[in-house]
Amino acid sequence: MGTIRNIARSPDGKPYSAVLEIGHAKIPCAVLHAITTALGSRSGASKRLKRQSQTDGAPTPVFLAPKSIEPFISNDLRNGLLAPIEYRIKVRTVTAYPARFLPLICDVWLKARDAGALQSQQMVKAKQAEILMRALALTAIEGLVDEATGYQEIRDRDALQKILNQYLCCYFSLLNRATTSRERPGCDGSAPAPAA
Numbered sequence: 001m002g003t004i005r006n007i008a009r010s011p012d013g014k015p016y017s018a019v020l021e022i023g024h025a026k027i028p029c030a031v032l033h034a035i036t037t038a039l040g041s042r043s044g045a046s047k048r049l050k051r052q053s054q055t056d057g058a059p060t061p062v063f064l065a066p067k068s069i070e071p072f073i074s075n076d077l078r079n080g081l082l083a084p085i086e087y088r089i090k091v092r093t094v095t096a097y098p099a100r101f102l103p104l105i106c107d108v109w110l111k112a113r114d115a116g117a118l119q120s121q122q123m124v125k126a127k128q129a130e131i132l133m134r135a136l137a138l139t140a141i142e143g144l145v146d147e148a149t150g151y152q153e154i155r156d157r158d159a160l161q162k163i164l165n166q167y168l169c170c171y172f173s174l175l176n177r178a179t180t181s182r183e184r185p186g187c188d189g190s191a192p193a194p195a196a
Helices: 043-056 067-072 075-081 101-114 120-149 159-177
Strands: 017-022 025-033 036-040 085-089 092-098
Touching: 017 159, 025 085, 025 092, 036 085, 067 101, 075 101, 092 101, 101 120, 120 159
Parallel strands: none
Antiparallel strands: 017 025, 025 036, 036 092, 085 092
8 A cells, every 4th residue: 555645634734533433333533634534443454454455455345245235336436435545643553444435335235225135134234324324414414504603613522423323322222112014213203302
């Protein structure tokens, strides 16, 4: 992969990196420059990704490995976002993907489900992808309003992460309570309102 040129810092020169919690997952993240945000992988996975990319080119992550979803992976996704990014935080190197990779992966699973291409045991993955997509969309509009109004300047730093996790908790709770009916669970008034 050559020399690591990405440093976890924004145009003002300050380092911007943290750990993002999505449900029970803790994911390293960073702003590399004005237009690139990245989600990292755990250290062991990072080393494997680095070795594989050096020998085989961009590796296919395990969550895109099933043959049934392969036709739904676009060339743009395969040739662009699947190539890992390396960035450095002080002396530590992190292997990551662009943050927009996450909803695009969910979309692959949803397209495969809608096309009837998934096996029955894979449907839970598609449902999880649907839940995550809904939660990300609901959190995004909260963030856009906060940005447009300037409220982001005074809200808690982790406010959006709390909102995301509240939506995820709501959706997964409804999913767990769902009966054998084919109705899709969703936050439809029975969900708690996000904290301000």
